Amino acid sequence: MIGGRLWRIAVATLLAGLTLAFGPGSAEAQAPRLDEVSVSVFPGGFNWPSYVAQDNGLFAQHGIHVTLQATPGSVAQMTGLSQGHVDLAMTAIDNVVAYVEGEGEAPIGPQPDFVAVMGSDSSFLSLVTTSDIKSYADLRGRTLSVDARTTGFAFVLYDMLARKGLSQSDYSVEPAGGMTQRWSALKQHAQAGTLLSTPFNILARDAGFNQIATATDVIGPYQGIVAATRRSWARDHRADVVGFIRAYGQAVDWLYDPKNHDAAIRILTKNVPNISPELAEKTYAELLDPHAGFFRKGRMSIPGVRTVLALRTRYAMPHKVLADPMKYYDSSFYRAAMRQSPFVIHR
Structure with missing residues (x-):
């Protein structure tokens, strides 16, 4: 499935190049349609990599059109994910663990189908x-x-x-x-x-x-925000999940490149209402701190996940001993995303 999908992306990339070289025409009309992927997010500057991936066309380069949907809280977010109203959720991995274990706040019961597929950051708490x-x-x-x-x-x-x-x-x-x-x-x-x-x-x-x-x-180390989804949806849309992870990782790399500073600030102020240039600069300093900023390439911090499990073991009721990070994280999608493809365009 992935191979066929990558072939379509390659064709789209080739046709885009032909269109640029020879002008609009039949090549543009034949470009494959992008898959629609909806992503639930909490509003804020910590969505910066997603804004970059949208504005710089990275999602599109990997065959997907991403719509970000703001959520008022984790109860609404997890309910929407369980009911298939959104495909992915940028959420705390603790939410994934809680609902898998049947300890979530929303009255939706255990959700063993929930799984994390990519890390992002410590949540900057x-x-x-x-x-x-x-x-x-x-x-x-x-x-x-x-x-x-x-x-x-x-x-x-x-x-x-x-x-x-x-x-x-x-x-x-x-x-x-x-x-x-x-x-x-x-x-x-x-x-x-x-x-x-x-x-x-x-x-x-x-x-x-x-x-x-x-x-x-x-x-100490803490895994905060992750990309989460339903295992059933991920199985049926594997190429979309891999494309999302790859585009997100490229966006993080782009943000960390100092030469993109000014463009990054423009993207943030465009997507976050009422953020001043001064606040954007301060946000840049914190979210892109080399030691405490976004996790490079959207990696998952396994030590950070262990901290999450230790906290839930200590404070959650009914008491359960949780120790296996891989129960809540399917790394196969991330590993596939990190394999370089000859059809990936680097900006």
Whole structure:
């Protein structure tokens, strides 16, 4: 199946070249149609590689047309994925683990069909609080917000606080939804703190809120966002999955190339409403930090997945001992994507 698909991509590439050389005509009319792939995402600058892959035509070069669909939170996202309303989801791998194990927040039951196929980043999580909170100790008796109490990044928050001497009885948590919703609630002082990803943590700092710590500085390697899908859909659309991974990986490489800095900033400001040039520059510095930025080529951090499993083993109910990263990650798609094809165009 992949071989036939790659042949179609090769033909499309050749015809595109002929069209450029000799002008529009029959070659353009004969170009194969791109496969439609819908991807659920949380709004924010951390979708930068997907924006690049769209704007630079990388998805199209690999035979797919990708539509990004914003989700308000993990419950809606995982429900939509289970019902086939979206093909892929850029989501926390903890969500994949939770729903596979039947511990998800949404009332959709166990989802053994869920699987991660590509890594992306650590989620760039930072504990951000209101200006009156100066230390972990100041959070005693206060309320913090999470996306959902039993999935996503709630366990990261619990563990960060536990490592600094706070038990879950020392504070309370409220579900507030995704990053946009949690930042909005924090601005209104509805809660005293939450975990925010870049660029929301930058917005918070600039508005006078306190960034207490970054998650990875406290808990170590962490696999945050991944590309997840249903095993059944991935089997039937293997070439689309491989094409998505390859295009995403190329987009990350493109972002890390210093000569693309100005173009990268233009793409970010085009796709993220109301982001200022100054905020875009600060976002660039964090998301493309050589040591803490996007994972090169969309790789999966297996040590980071082990951290996720250790946190879920420690905090999830009912208690289960989870230890095998490969139960939730099918690496065959990533391995196929990393094999170079003579038909791949590098920008």
